[in-house]
Amino acid sequence: MSNNPYLPFKAKILSVVKQTDIDWTYRLACELKPQWGQFVEVSLPGIGECPISISDFGEGYIEMTIRRVGKVTNVIHLLDEADHLFLRGPYGHGFPVPDLTGKQLVIAAGGTGLAPVKSIINHFYRQPELLSRLDVLAGFKSRNDVLFKEELTSWSKQFNVIITVDKMQGCDSSLPCREGLITQWVPEIPLTNLDDLRVIIVGPPVMMKYTAQEFLKRGITEEHIWVSFERKMCCGIGKCGHCKIDDTYVCLEGPVFTYTRAKSLLD
Template sequence: MITNPYLPQPAEIISITKETTTDYTFRLKTDIQPDFGQFVEVSIPKVGEAPISVSNAQPGWIELTIRRVGHLTNELHELKPGDLLFIRGPYGKGFPKEQYRDKSLIIAAGGTGLAPVRNLINYYYQHPGEVRQLSLLMGFKTPEDILFKEDIEKWRSKFKVLLTVDKESPGWSGHVGLITNFVKDAVGENSSASRVIIVGPPLMMKFTSQEFIKYNIPEENIWLSFERKMCCGIGKCGHCRINDTYVCLEGPVFPYITAKNLLD
């Protein structure tokens, strides 16, 4: 029997968490067990479909953090616990976790780029001995845009965490400035032995990568996620194509030695 790769399965919404005014996290009942960094296709019949990174997962459920940006996501934000939406997947190649074992790992995430790495960070929170050290460098436009505030406070108990916002804001006493300003602090010593993951807007990934290389992180020790370029999930629509590379199939996670030729 030939199965239809476009056919989604219903998933019940278990809970909805409001992260910001425009970002909600949906916990869905499902048997899907994604690798770290993979994504699923989310749809509402007669409304549309969109690729969404998995922001957390445990046996029996996954979480998707979805920003209200258009017709489909507007409809998703009107749903309630107990409602159904439809998902298919998981798709794509995730983070090569085996290459981070016993290494110092730095994760740099900008804005909603924190969502695709949240599940991996939570894994290391539960299994801290798998990496020598984990450093988190996270940047948001404003304090109101910060995602996963409770998780960030939890992560501070085990990891080196540097959280920054782009500009001075009333009531904000933390770091101010772009992520690139703090790469040197995140790298520290023994940079050649560190591994780096970068996720965020294209320009952020481009200049953050260059900054890590400036501080002696080898290109082969850097990985980027092109999660914003995902589309149909199975390489048929062509919208994710960059040159001859299909991000849905060959990514969304790429080593920098490949990604540097894909950056716009």
């Protein structure tokens, strides 16, 4: 790999899994060792580049769940196994997963916000003894928007998993879910010890704001809540300034922040 921070490397696509009509999970061969919650810059020569969260990783591979929403991702969705993407990274600060050992962890994810925390859930799914308890809140607009259905089913056999959809009639009968927004179900989470409780929230800004407020109402302190700001991280190394909020470069100092810091980051 080059010492040039702008120069990407080539990564072969090992598998492609359809999640929804516009979301696909790509497993790529590479030797990156990311932190939980970091992102990479993904590019195609002659097309462009975009920041994508790492949704899972292991020995010799990373996974990214990519939504078809623009110029670059439209072309990525035309690729298949044995094709290649170009990557730079990983970038940013991730979640302090090693510090969560022995704690009760609550993960609240809205929509595609489930992708950046999937690797954390899988980490504790493989080693459940590391936590005193894990609760997962996953909210989607409809049945057609639900990501990682097989994983959600597996996780629910080991942890308390609450899946919500905006309208109950859109819920897949094979996947138990509840109607309403994530914020409505925060009061349903059993809290065993506030001193040992940690919360991770990822999703649209409005969802993160009001979900954090619901946890604060229950007595969780701001420094024990983490959120992820995934916005306009064009260069990934603090040079372009597109992700800057006031004096904070999200790509360098984030995308993960404690709520103590995040509450003052206003666009």
